Amino acid sequence: MIIIDKDSQNVQRSENYIAIGSFDGLHLGHLSLIYKVVEVAKKNKGKSMVFTFKNHPKTLISKDNVPKLLMDNDQKAEVLKKHGVDMVCFKEFDLEFMKMTPKEFVKFLVVEYNAKGLVVGFNYKFGYKNLGNIELLRELQKEYGYELYIMKPCTYNNAVISSTRIRKSLEDGEVLDACKMLDSPYTLSGEVVHGRKIGRTIGFPTANLKYNKNFILPKVGVYYTNIKVNNSIYKGITSVGNNPTVEGKSLTVETYILDFNKDIYGETIEVSFIKKIRDEKKFNGVEELKLQLGKDKSFAINESYMSTLRI
Known part of the structure; x- marks a missing residue:
């Protein structure tokens, strides 16, 4: 082309x-x-x-x-x-x-x-x-x-599909609706950068995404995602939010990649949003957070959707 x-x-x-x-x-x-x-x-x-x-x-x-x-x-x-x-x-x-x-x-x-x-x-x-x-x-x-x-x-749920409507769906956390109107999951790409490294202390190390701020972010919450790393696709749990349980202050996009333990700092990955798991919540402590992350992981394991690689 x-x-x-x-x-x-x-x-x-x-x-x-x-x-x-x-x-x-x-x-x-x-x-x-x-x-x-x-x-x-x-x-x-x-x-x-x-x-x-x-x-x-x-x-x-x-x-x-x-x-x-x-x-x-x-x-x-x-x-x-x-x-x-x-x-x-x-x-x-x-x-x-x-x-x-x-x-x-x-x-x-x-x-x-x-x-x-x-x-x-x-x-x-x-x-x-x-x-x-x-x-x-x-x-x-x-x-x-x-x-x-x-x-x-073209319509979806009896209403005309438009970029404006898709942005609204993402802002509302309705990433599955956005996926169906886009014919593929909404995807953010960026470099994996160093974060506070709190996740690794509780058994859930996360990849912190440095994304282009010109792109729309889905609503604050926790999502089932697919992660593209070096032409391979993995299941993931992605948090868009401020991490209130550990007193986070800035808005971050952090992903726990299932069945993955490689060092990918400095590498570019793609995060595709498939389905919302839950809203962001402030837990009473790290142990309660760890318990919830275990439930989130089970949710991701049981999901069958996997993205196809871009050509």
Whole structure:
């Protein structure tokens, strides 16, 4: 798969079918666009392409209101490659691009990327102040000659799947719902760093995750997770919280990895949230905490879900 940044010369050599959107999380709704663009590109002997932004458009308006990420661009590229996309463009959303009118944006896709077909979601808005819509895309078909594919909404529990809804599920601790809407578990990755090392004194050594603060954190609590370490998957118990029993002060993400005893300080691991076990609780002492952790471990042992490795 080709990743396009600023140069579009190679893109113009092929007839391209382009799926457009933010694709944050690449949830089931997004994937319907991906499946379609790959299908129509193959059918027409063209190339499939995903056009998205390197940065969230709200970064130009108010950095304080930028939504927390579900997935970064590297993760998006991995998933898109897995699904057979030929090219992906991560376009910088800057002031010049923000001021582009809806018609100018469509012309940009046709001229710069030789777009022969566009695949969009049912509620797609684009261009300056989001003034462009599906009706305008239909009107401009005659002028620019592209095929247009509009995908219907995907639903879960009788409501439309969206990145906003998935973020809300994670904020509420409903990681299983998020998993079903994403078609894979929500995952945090980061370096394992040194912590207070209290867990090892009670038989539950934990890996402390230094994660990207731009990513959303699930609600404070204890979760059944799957941990990817050096291309192997392990079951885990992950605490998102302040560790009140041992007077923790800062918010941490700590994981006890089952059947694992290697030194992984400085290594990057992935923590995939599968199911919430319980809320965070302040226990009366370390022994009571140890007893509860034993119950949490039994919960994890009895869980059958195991993530598949990313390709």
